[in-house]
Amino acid sequence: MNTENYLNHPTFGLLSRVCVLEQHQELFTTLYAQRLFFLVTHESPGGGMKFESVSRSQARLSLETRLRLLRRSGQYQEYEQLQKILQSTFQS
Template sequence: MSTETYLNHPNFGLLFRVCMVEEGQELFATLYAQRLFFLVTNSATEGIVFQPLGRSNARQMLENRMRLLRRAGQQADYNQLQVTYKQTFQ
């Protein structure tokens, strides 16, 4: 079973999900080169909303999510996200 999630952006093409940020919010990056990041919010009133993010903001969101997982004791999810972090930002 694949855990990868993709979304088509109207201007930038295929995006892949980096991680969940909060309920209804996820961090996505462009598939090619992983240079552009978007906070994608799924709203009942507005539908899917793409908010562009800088690399440093995206990194901070991912680090915050890793902290939350570590504090919650979700070690398997934390380890998986740490691999994603290293692939994306290092």
């Protein structure tokens, strides 16, 4: 989780990964402003990626849902890292 991941969006430029939400879904934000958020779904092999624009509140809710799942499953190290990401991304 310490590695930084980036994607190049055709319209919005470089996106930075906030976190993994599910097995094939990640939350990304615009690199510099962190104002626009995208759910990126990796489709079946060779199927590419699907970008879905989401609001700031939807992005936060998705991240909080992931935090609850991590806490319930006992993955405390990843939980603590994601908690810091939540604070730095949404508490500023």
